[in-house]
Amino acid sequence: MFIKEILLASANPHKIEELEQILMPLGIALKSTRDFPDGEEVDEDQPSLEGNALKKARYWHQKTGLPSLSDDTGLEVDVLSGAPGVYSARYAGKNASYLQNTEKLLHEINGQNNRSAQFRTVIAFVEGKGREHLFEGICRGTIISEPRGDKGFGYDPVFVPNGYKQTFAELLSEEKNRISHRGRALQKFAEFLG
Amino acid sequence: MFIKEILLASANPHKIEELEQILMPLGIALKSTRDFPDGEEVDEDQPSLEGNALKKARYWHQKTGLPSLSDDTGLEVDVLSGAPGVYSARYAGKNASYLQNTEKLLHEINGQNNRSAQFRTVIAFVEGKGREHLFEGICRGTIISEPRGDKGFGYDPVFVPNGYKQTFAELLSEEKNRISHRGRALQKFAEFLG
Numbered sequence: 001m002f003i004k005e006i007l008l009a010s011a012n013p014h015k016i017e018e019l020e021q022i023l024m025p026l027g028i029a030l031k032s033t034r035d036f037p038d039g040e041e042v043d044e045d046q047p048s049l050e051g052n053a054l055k056k057a058r059y060w061h062q063k064t065g066l067p068s069l070s071d072d073t074g075l076e077v078d079v080l081s082g083a084p085g086v087y088s089a090r091y092a093g094k095n096a097s098y099l100q101n102t103e104k105l106l107h108e109i110n111g112q113n114n115r116s117a118q119f120r121t122v123i124a125f126v127e128g129k130g131r132e133h134l135f136e137g138i139c140r141g142t143i144i145s146e147p148r149g150d151k152g153f154g155y156d157p158v159f160v161p162n163g164y165k166q167t168f169a170e171l172l173s174e175e176k177n178r179i180s181h182r183g184r185a186l187q188k189f190a191e192f193l194g
Numbered sequence: 195m196f197i198k199e200i201l202l203a204s205a206n207p208h209k210i211e212e213l214e215q216i217l218m219p220l221g222i223a224l225k226s227t228r229d230f231p232d233g234e235e236v237d238e239d240q241p242s243l244e245g246n247a248l249k250k251a252r253y254w255h256q257k258t259g260l261p262s263l264s265d266d267t268g269l270e271v272d273v274l275s276g277a278p279g280v281y282s283a284r285y286a287g288k289n290a291s292y293l294q295n296t297e298k299l300l301h302e303i304n305g306q307n308n309r310s311a312q313f314r315t316v317i318a319f320v321e322g323k324g325r326e327h328l329f330e331g332i333c334r335g336t337i338i339s340e341p342r343g344d345k346g347f348g349y350d351p352v353f354v355p356n357g358y359k360q361t362f363a364e365l366l367s368e369e370k371n372r373i374s375h376r377g378r379a380l381q382k383f384a385e386f387l388g
Contacts, residue, residue, distance in 0.1 A: 050248075130331065131382055136324025188325055 003127075003193070005029045009042070009060040009070035018177065019069070022190045031066060039063060049074050049086050050134055053124035061126040069125045069189070073182060075155045077117040077143065079109060088154065098154050105155065106145060115143045119159065119181040123189050133192065137185030152176065197321075197387070199223045203236070203254040203264035212371065213263070216384045225260060233257060243268050243280050244328055247318035255320040263319045263383070267376060269349045271311040271337065273303060279314075282348065292348050299349065300339060309337045313353065313375040317383050327386065331379030346370065 004027075008019055011033045020030050033039050042059045044052040049072040056070035074085040084091040084105065092100040109115060123135040140162050147157035149169025156168035161179055168176055177183045198221075202213055205227045214224050227233050236253045238246040243266040250264035268279040278285040278299065286294040303309060317329040334356050341351035343363030350362035355373055362370055371377045 054244075130329060130379070131386070132328040132330075134324075134326040134328070136326075138324070185324070192325070 003028055003067055005031060005066055007031045007033075007035075007060050007064050007066040007068040009033060009056045009068055015071075018186065022186060023193075026193055028193070031064070033060070036060075036064060044072065047086065049120060049122040050124070052086065053122045053134070054126070054132060057124040057126040057132075061128075067125065067127045069123060071121055071123045071182065071185065073119060073121040075105075075117060075119055075159070077105070077109060079112050079114050079116075083108075102147060102155055102158055105143065106158065109143060117141060117143050117159065119155075121181040121185040123185045125189060125192075133189075135185045135188040135192065137181040137183065137188065139179060139181040139184065197222055197261055199225060199260055201225045201227075201229075201254050201258050201260040201262040203227060203250045203262055209265075212380065216380060217387075220387055222387070225258070227254070230254075230258060238266065241280060243314060243316040244318070246280065247316045247328070248320070248326060251318040251320040251326075255322075261319065261321045263317060265315055265317045265376065265379065267313060267315040269299075269311060269313055269353070271299070271303060271309075273306050273308050273310075277302075296341060296349055296352055299337070300352065303337060311335060311337050311353065313349075315375040315379040317379045319383060319386075327383075329379045329382040329386065331375040331377065331382065333373060333375040333378065 006023060006028055008016060008030060010016065016030065016032050023030050039060070042056045044056070046052045046055055052072040053070045057068045060068040060070065072086070074088040076082040076085050084101070088101070090096055092104040118138050118140045121137045125133040125135070127133065142160045143158050144160055144167065149157050149167045151171065151173065152169045159168045160166065161168065164171070168180070200217060200222055202210060202224060204210065210224065210226050217224050233254070236250045238250070240246045240249055246266040247264045251262045254262040254264065266280070268282040270276040270279050278295070282295070284290055286298040312332050312334045315331045319327040319329070321327065336354045337352050338354055338361065343351050343361045345365065345367065346363045353362045354360065355362065358365070362374070
């Protein structure tokens with residue numbers, strides 16, 4: 001593989017910076033959707049994280065011709081058979097807030113003894129036509145009843161990763177990146193590139 | 195990547211031999227489902243070639259711990275919006291014969307001017323937990339009205355690849371492998387390994 005440039009299908013500055021730190025030592029430049037302002041919003045309407053990540057990466061590869069990377073993340077709760085999963089961002093409705101989604105989740109598992117769950121990230125990397133790669137990162141943990149912490153976003157305030165006492169919203173972002181689902185998927189991607 | 199052994203999720207001797215020829219020069223040994231007679235039949239019930247190929251490769255990777263390869267192929271006809279596609283093997287019903295499927299196809303496009311189609315193969319390679327790779331091969335061509343040739347299988351007697359006058363069922367298998375959808379997907383996989 002001789003990759004000189006990768007497109008990240010995101011405009012999120014945190015994601016851009018995180019990926020840049022992986023690519024820089026490898027001599028790979030990073031573009032993002034910010035560099036292509038005429039790009040369209042890709043509808044994340046697929047039934048799986050894999051499907052959404054692939055759909056976005058395929059769109060951007062087709063548009064730019066560059067190897068393109070996209071990711072999708074969901075919270076999968078054991079007693080809910082993996083829900084909210086791919087619907088995590090709209091669990092309480094199409095334009096639901098983080099708080100509304102979290103409240104719905106706490107309501108759904110209210111009274112359950114088993115509060116095990118996992119965050120799962122799928123990275124799709126479309127290298128070229130018909131050369132597609134998926135990297136998965138999983139972080140297992142427990143859903144607590146009372147939100148704690150003000151860092152992060154989404155379900156972070158009620159998710160305590162295994163081996164920790166703090167929620168994701170209480171951990172420093174460096175620590176969270178190191179153990180998180182997304183961090184682990186990115187590590188696999190970095191090994192693939194290296 | 196340091197791969198010493200790969201499992202092919204198939205018992206088809208032609209597929210085993212074809213893959214062995216790719217792996218041997220790379221010093222990679224090949225196992226097949228024949229080496230694991232207690233393996234179960236994986237239900238190919240997914241809505242896409244990618245889904246079926248991934249499902250089979252994931253099952254076999256989980257069962258054997260080996261990097262596992264699986265493939266799925268469909269005939270995608272332009273005026274039928276890509277049908278029969280993932281349903282190619284059961285287009286005329288669950289236990290339909292090749293002939294019945296082909297007859298149904300000819301009936302569906304009877305009278306159409308546009309008889310363009312493509313065979314598409316997707317190879318899924320599950321290297322390890324959460325490290326999954328997809329390789330696509332496409333061969334475009336035309337559907338003729340009268341079946342010709344007795345080699346190959348499936349829709350081969352009515353498919354004339356672009357640039358040829360013979361159907362897939364009239365070509366020597368070496369020639370077919372060189373230009374076919376499956377051959378092209380395998381070439382991409384070989385480049386990935388190499």
